[in-house]
Amino acid sequence: MYLHADPKAVDLQAKLFRGFGDPSRLSILMVLRQGPLTVTDILEKTGLSQSNASNHLACLRDCGLVAAEHEGRYVNYHLSDDRVGELLELGESLLSDVARGVYECTRYNTPSSRHLSQARVPRSGARR
Amino acid sequence: MYLHADPKAVDLQAKLFRGFGDPSRLSILMVLRQGPLTVTDILEKTGLSQSNASNHLACLRDCGLVAAEHEGRYVNYHLSDDRVGELLELGESLLSDVARGVYECTRYNTPSSRHLSQARVPRSGARR
DNA sequence: GTATAATATCATTGGTTGATGATATGATGA
DNA sequence: TCATCATATCATCAACCAATGATATTATAC
DSSP, rough: OOOOOOOHHHHHHHHHHHHHHHHHHHHHHHHHTTTTTTTHHHHHHHHHOHHHHHHHHHHHHHHSSEEEETTTTHHHHHHHOOOHHHHHHHHHHHHHHHHHHHHHHHSSSGGGGGGGGOOOOOOOOOOO | OOOOHHHOOOOOHHHHHHHHHHHHHHHHHHHHHTTTTTHHHHHHHHHHOHHHHHHHHHHHHHHHSSEEEEEEEEEEEEEEEEEHHHHHHHHHHHHHHHHHHHHHOOOOOGGGGGGGOOOOOOOOOOOO
16 A cells, blocks of 8 residues: 655655745746846836745745845745746646636636636526 | 746646645545546545535646546546656655645645644755 | 445635835945 | 935834635546
8 A cells, every 4th residue: 555645755745846836936936037136126027016025035044945135125936946937837737738728617716806706607596 | 138937827827736736636636546436436536525626626627637538437547647757756855845834835735734833933055 | 216336516715915105225326 | 514415224014815615517437
């Protein structure tokens, strides 16, 4: 028989994926694929508010997905590991084939697509 | 100058990653890496409740991360695409290097590790 | 038909979390 | 020094979502 996966490892890995699972954080990671950027650059490219971006950057930093280098009064952020970019690419590639399903999945939504939620059609005669 | 990333694509991709970002869903995906399993098998291997697993399976199905095949009164689930497994592997590989940071990141927690939350400690020393 | 196993659906709800706004810190230049 | 730019921190709160428990559906066996 198989072993259960180590619960702690699963929790940590889920947490890692959640780093990629928020539109704000993901847009930060995506713009950083091109190379290091200051916070101001990130704000411009993503359209996030300063405080919001800074909060998410702290999160990504703590999680080790990005790294920061201070330079005068600027802070340059970059992806901390090549595998972060690889994960983004794999995600894009996969999405290109499953996008419709993702769009239609209504169990959870990204914050900015919540208004797109659609009611699930109940199946024949299920009622209570 | 760079272009902003397409907002809709970012939302969808974040949503895709969130499929991996919950411990219950992730544990389902992980046990399915070994091969197809019935729901009952999944319940045994993951320890999830029937209703909880079924809800998450519906989600993963809708999102196109897993696929189902009916066989008598059983339903066999399997990963729908090799890239799902590749994403899991990449995540594992990345986690092995950033686990401590993920563990310490307190902006969000996985449901089952919430009691582990601890105060933020400022970090330094970025790598690349 | 009845009983039961396998799976799916759905409403409820408690805990979570992202965005905001205000404020704080740090760095540069005048 | 003061002013301003660049970034970080933090409390608040509305919105969300995962787990539960109950029920429904479908399939097989008797």
